[in-house]
Amino acid sequence: AIRMTQSPSSFSASTGDRVTITCRASQGISSYLAWYQQKPGKAPKLLIYAASTLQSGVPSRFSGSGSGTDFTLTISCLQSEDFATYYCQQYYSYPQTFGQGTKLEIK
Amino acid sequence: EVQLVESGGGLVQPGGSLRLSCAASGFTFSSYWMSWVRQAPGKGLEWVANIKQDGSEKYYVDSVKGRFTISRDNAKNSLYLQMNSLRAEDTAVYYCANQEGLRGGAFDIWGQGTMVTVSS
Numbered sequence: 001a002i003r004m005t006q007s008p009s010s011f012s013a014s015t016g017d018r019v020t021i022t023c024r025a026s027q028g029i030s031s032y033l034a035w036y037q038q039k040p041g042k043a044p045k046l047l048i049y050a051a052s053t054l055q056s057g058v059p060s061r062f063s064g065s066g067s068g069t070d071f072t073l074t075i076s077c078l079q080s081e082d083f084a085t086y087y088c089q090q091y092y093s094y095p096q097t098f099g100q101g102t103k104l105e106i107k
Numbered sequence: 108e109v110q111l112v113e114s115g116g117g118l119v120q121p122g123g124s125l126r127l128s129c130a131a132s133g134f135t136f137s138s139y140w141m142s143w144v145r146q147a148p149g150k151g152l153e154w155v156a157n158i159k160q161d162g163s164e165k166y167y168v169d170s171v172k173g174r175f176t177i178s179r180d181n182a183k184n185s186l187y188l189q190m191n192s193l194r195a196e197d198t199a200v201y202y203c204a205n206q207e208g209l210r211g212g213a214f215d216i217w218g219q220g221t222m223v224t225v226s227s
Binding site for chain 2: 032045099
């Protein structure tokens with residue numbers, strides 16, 4: 001199975017900050033990567049698919065980049081509603097696998 | 108309104124069985140790969156199984172192979188997960204989700220989840 005490793009696992013930031021979360025695949029996955037946001041007690045929400053395509057309705061402050069094994073999710077200007085846990089996921093091969101999550105907390 | 112609604116969760120003893128259902132509305136259910144994804148309490152997300160639009164292909168994570176069976180009824184816009192020989196480690200919130208793209212891509216629409224607790 002392809003292992004997805006996110007970094008950091010958690011960190012604190014302030015409203016207005018620019019933040020970047022990294023996801024590394026244990027083998028190449030082309031651009032078959034998605035990013036999700038999950039808030040406590042809620043289902044995940046798709047933010048980005050195909051590594052860099054913004055899902056309809058998602059604010060443009062979210063962006064994704066990368067291909068192969070290294071990917072990033074960037075939030076250009078943190079808003080209060082962005083404090084949540086973020087997951088990357090590969091759908092290049094089975095089993096489809098998620099990263100362990102990155103918890104973004106308010107500083 | 109586009110939505111997925113899961114049902115069928117509950118408390119079951121180890122070794123027991125449960126059947127989860129997921130009712131779809133607001134989109135063309137038969138056009139999408141569908142998946143089950145679970146999340147153990149306080150843990151991350153784990154893909155469990157998925158099924159092709161016409162049911163001709165099914166895939167499972169190793170930990171549930173031989174115990175869980177995914178199925179669908181396109182006439183009823185419904186997805187199912189039959190879970191047998193349940194173990195404590197199967198305790199989780201189970202979400203159904205559709206997958207964008209023709210080959211089963213990112214999880215686009217998610218249900219609210221249904222809790223499965225395996226305990227004596």
